[in-house]
Amino acid sequence: MHPAVSTIRTTCPYCGVGCGVLASPDGTGGLNIMGDPAHPANRGRLCVKGSALGETLDRQGRLLAPRIHGREASWDDALDLVAARFAETIAEHGPDSVAFYVSGQLLTEDYYAANKLMKGFIGSANIDTNSRLCMASSVAGHRRAFGTDTVPGLYEDLEQADLVVLTGSNLAWCHPVLFQRLVAAKEARPEMRVVVIDPRRTATCDLADLHLAIAPGADAVLFNLLLAAIAERGAVNQYFISNVNGFDATIHAAREADPAATGLSAEDLERFLDLWTGTEKVVTVYSQGINQSESGSDKVNAILNCHLATGRIGRPGMGPFSVTGQPNAMGGREVGGLANMLACHLDIENATHRSAVQDFWAAPRMAERPGLKAVDMFRAVEDGRIKALWIMCTNPAVSMPEADRVARAIAGCDFVVVSDMVAETDTTRLAHVLLPATGWAEKDGTVTNSERRISRQRRSMAPAGQARDDWRIIADVATRMGWGEHFAWTNPAQIYAEHAALSGVAGRLGSDFDISSHAGITRDAYDRLEPFLWPQSPRKSGGRFFGDGRFHHPDGKARMIPVTPRAPQSVSAEHPYRLNTGRVRDHWHTMTRTGISARLSRHLAEPYLEIHPRDAEALGLSVASLARVSSPEGTAILRVLVTDRVAPGHPFAPIHWTGQTAPSGRVDVLVPGVTDPVSGQPASKSAPVAIAPFRAA
Ligand code: SF4
Structure with a gap:
């Protein structure tokens, strides 16, 4: 079946499968949603979250205009203030006194712009992402x-x-x-x-x-x-x-x-x-x-x-x-949107790589060392080393480990900017400046799925209120900070073309990420871009890697790494249970979109704790009662679900619910800021907790 002429071919904004979506006007201002039979990732299939996308477009609750200290403001005033405060902070305390915390929900073009501004122009690598988690x-x-x-x-x-x-x-x-x-x-x-x-x-x-x-x-x-x-x-x-x-x-x-x-x-x-x-x-x-x-x-x-x-x-x-x-965790990796990476899979600790990127960007001051990874970044906010923080498209006051501590750190920061499509989240409430960003159906750019397939996400609805694309907001701030000629894009195709050209530089330095066949892509060709696997360059197109035994270490060989297993963090007499956390089928992250759909919320309606019958009996917890779950970091109140799907001593709780639900089901308040020493990724599957029946005061 051929889609109708008015049908837009785009990509689902939820998980990393990266399914193709057909979106067509429903005649009442919304969208009808179908799976795209021509997309190689899903061949017409959608899961329940993807098929409910049309139910999540309600503009109620959207952030429709910039706000300064809670009051509606003009874009010019908000952008002037953001640029001035970041510039002042950098001038007084140095580039490492500011940070961006971004998201695997951003499109690649947004991610590229943020990474370029922080690493090449501000001169710090303090940009990290919720993909760290x-x-x-x-x-x-x-x-x-x-x-x-x-x-x-x-x-x-x-x-x-x-x-x-x-x-x-x-x-x-x-x-x-x-x-x-x-x-x-x-x-x-x-x-x-x-x-x-x-x-x-x-x-x-x-x-x-x-x-x-x-x-x-x-x-x-x-x-x-x-x-x-x-x-x-x-x-x-x-x-x-x-x-x-x-x-x-x-x-x-x-x-x-x-x-x-x-x-x-x-x-x-x-x-x-x-x-x-x-x-x-x-x-x-x-x-x-x-x-x-x-x-x-x-x-x-x-x-x-x-x-x-x-x-x-x-x-x-x-x-x-x-x-x-996440839908674009891979795109974030490609642009180098993590604190320990450079653009196009180049190495931030390699002087030749830094110099090549600096030359390409004509950048005044490149970051010279890795920046702070997510947990360390918020610790630096807490102790005042970071004095200006810009959070884009994510809700760390709910989703970060030690979320209460993170929320307090943000609340205590000198200057906090949040760009988001939603007006009221646990994080937007803490911002000095709120910038309205476009949402899924309003955005235009590319994403990369788990198999390295780059797909277009195409605009199918007009932006809500005064919402602007994230790349444009970043470029507007960069311009006000004096770097306008380097951020003078007028559409996302130009950013994609620049990214592709930089990937050619990276490819010549040995990077695997090379889409230089698309350097100089026109707006028309970008709009027609079919989903494709990277690399896409004169040297190699698509396909698999490493079957030929050639790797990217300098000697061309792979490395096997000797592994000495380490046990997870130990439980204690005070906190004897090891809490596993994760997702449910029908919700996404902190539910700012999926929570709008009554159909999606029917699957699992409230925050819960899966606990083994033996543990439930020992604790005096009956089915559907409430449990108080506490760790040294915080407390959550969760509905009890007794099941032998989990092992004794190892309960499970989903991560999605926020401080706006009552009683609070914010499960990441329980997770300690313990991280892998190599990757900086938090250990979110093994929080030591205590559990007791909850009795309202
Ligand atoms: Fe596909 Fe994932 Fe979206 Fe479901 S949530 S439709 S699997 S991309």
Whole structure:
């Protein structure tokens, strides 16, 4: 079926699957939504969140005009104030006294503009993103193993594999259309095997031939055991490992692994090792259950080690596969929108790379060292090292670990700017200046999904009120700070073209991210841009990486990383339970959009705590009662859901509810600011908590 002429081809703004959407006017000012049959990610499918997009466009609650100290103001006054306060702060206290906290919800063009302003013109790398909470450990693991942050494979590998291992991934709820593709592939090829490794019995387990309810945090032990088995059972690809450094030391470390630490039966463990070592076409999918850990980077590398040892990478139906949580986490990585990255996957600690980017931007002062990662950034806000903070398109007063402390830090900051489409969030309430940004249907740009596919997000509705695109707001501030000629874009196609041209510079320096075939793209060609896989350059177009045994470290080889597993943060007598946090199927982040849809809210209507029957009984918690859950960082009140889907001692709570719900279901107030030392990603899956029946005063 061909879409009607007035139908806009765009992309879903929720998870990292990056489904194509057809949006057409419904005749009443809203949009009818369908899956795009021509989009390679979803082939016409949508999950319940994507199909409900038309129900989330209500303009009630939108931020429609700039506000200064709560009062409506003109754009000129608001922008003048932002530029003046940032300039004054930098002049008085230096570039590192200011920071941007941005979002994987931004489009690539927005992200590019923010990164360019902070790293090239302000001269600090204090720009970090809520994607730090989502996939920073994968970035670190990729860079250690491959020399670059490259996802080797494609979604179709899941369909072509004979064994799909899902570890730390509730794909059925968090990446539903990719899960639907996997279900269809398994129906078509019943001999395909699926293993789910997860302490919880999630909806994803319904597809599993084998569910390994692993002890929380023991993933690296399990993959070390697998690597040792690969070596012992002759499954090492001797040809491929001539392209890999670190083999002997990594195997040596893996042999130390203790099977008892996994909490698995010898029979289940053996079955997994047999399946993995005996199947050539294996894909290992991993997500937040791996990344959100104080040893997330090591867990990622423990997985990558197994694929490198067997050469099962970058070939059809084979490879490790990190699925990203957010719609444009990957785009943020590509523009270097993290505090420890430079644009186009270049290295901020490499003087040649910095100089190449500085020359390209004609930048007056480049950041010369990594900036503060998310948790450290808000600690610096708290202790006054950061005096001016600009938060874009995200709600850290709810979503950051130690969220109460973060909210207090923002409240105490000298100058806080928030750009958002929503007027009232836990974070917008703390801003001195509020800048209205366009929402999903109003934005125009590109996003990159988990398989490196860049798709256009196209405007299908006029901006609400005075809302402006994020890239334009950033450029307007940069202009007022004196750098107008470097931010003189009039449309997002020009930013994309500049980004593509810079990627050509990066490609010549050895970066994998190269879309230089699109340098100089016209507005028309940009508007017609079909979804495509990067790279897209004279050297290489699309496809997989690393099947040829060539990597991006200077010697062209990959690196296996010896992993010594570390246990998660320990519980105590005061806080004896280990709280796991995550998403539900029908809500997104802090519900500023999905919360508008009554249909989506029906799935799970309020914040809750999944707790094992044995724990519930010991604590005197009955079904549907309220529990007070507390940690050294804060307290949440949650509805009790008694279930053996979770293990004793390991309750689960979803992250979405905010301080605006009563009683407060802000679960990230419970999560400590403990991070992985390599990636800086917080450990959001293992907060030590106390639980008690809640009795209203
Ligand atoms: Fe949107 Fe993800 Fe659902 Fe696709 S799977 S429709 S990208 S939320």
